[in-house]
C-alpha cells in the first residue's frame with residue numbers, strides 16, 4: 001500500500017499565496033489537494049482555478065476537485081447561483097417552500113452538473129470528489145430557512161415519479177417508501193454523473209455521511225459504492241463535531257467502510273475534521289488517523305489546512321492542529337509506504 005494523504009483547499013484566490021501554500025502543504029506531507037471548486041469559481045475565477053490545478057500537478061500532488069455545495073447538493077459553505085436562476089429545478093419541501101437546492105431529478109440539474117464536471121476535468125482535475133451528497137437538510141442551513149423536520153422533495157417531477165414507482169401520492173411523513181424514493185433519486189443522479197466523469201477519464205471519490213441507515217439523510221452505502229466508476233469510497237466521522245468518542249466512532253465507521261470497499265476493490269478513504277477542534281484535544285487527530293489507517297484506510301485527508309483558520313469554524317489552536325496533521329501524515333507515510 002502507498003498511503004495517500006490529502007487536505008482540502010479553499011478561501012484563497014491569490015496565485016502568489018497559493019505558491020507558498022503549496023510548499024506548506026508539501027511540508028505537511030500531503031500527497032494530494034482537494035480543491036473546493038464552487039459555482040463562484042466556475043463563473044468568476046475559472047482561469048485562476050485552472051492555474052491552481054496546474055500548479056498542483058506540477059508540484060507532484062494529486063489534484064482533486066469537489067463541487068463545493070454546488071446547487072446545494074453537496075457539503076460546503078457556499079451559496080448557489082443555479083438555485084435562483086432555475087426555480088423550477090429546485091426541491092420543494094413538505095412545508096411548501098422551494099428549497100435553496102436543486103432537485104436531482106431535474107434535467108437542468110444534471111446538465112449543470114455535467115457542465116461543472118467538464119470544467120473541472122478539462123482544467124486538470126484527476127479526481128472528482130463527491131462530498132456528502134444529500135437532499136436539502138434544514139438543520140444544516142445557517143440561515144434557518146425551514147423547520148428542522150421539513151422534508152424534500154415534493155416537486156412536480158418527484159410527485160409524478162413517486163406515483164409511477166409506488167402508486168399514490170407522496171406521503172407527508174418519512175414512510176419506508178418515501179425513504180427509498182429519496183435515496184433512489186440521489187443514487188440515480190450520482191450514477192449518471194459518476195459515469196460521465198469516468199468516461200472523461202477522471203477517478204471518482206465519494207464520501208457518504210456517517211449516519212445510521214435509518215437517518216433521514218442516509219444514502220445506501222452498498223448501492224452507491226457499487227455504482228460503475230467509483231474508485232475511492234469513504235466517510236467523514238467528525239467526532240468533535242458530533243460529540244462522539246474518537247476511537248469508537250472511527251472504528252465503527254472504518255469497519256463499515258472496509259466492508260463496502262473490500263468486496264469491490266475500492267480504495268478506502270477517511271476524512272478527519274480539521275475545523276472546530278477544541279483546545280487541548282488536538283492529539284486526538286493523531287489517534288483518529290492512526291486508527292483509520294490501521295483498520296484499512298489507504299487515503300486519509302483533513303478538512304482544511306491551518307485548523308480552518310480562514311473560516312468561522314476555526315479550531316481553537318489552528319497552528320497546533322496543522323502541526324499535528326503534518327507530524328501524523330509524516331509518521332504514517334513512513335510506516336505505511338510513501339512510494
Ligand SMILES: [Zn+2]
Pocket residue numbers: 090091092103104105153154155156157158
Ligand atoms: Zn424533486
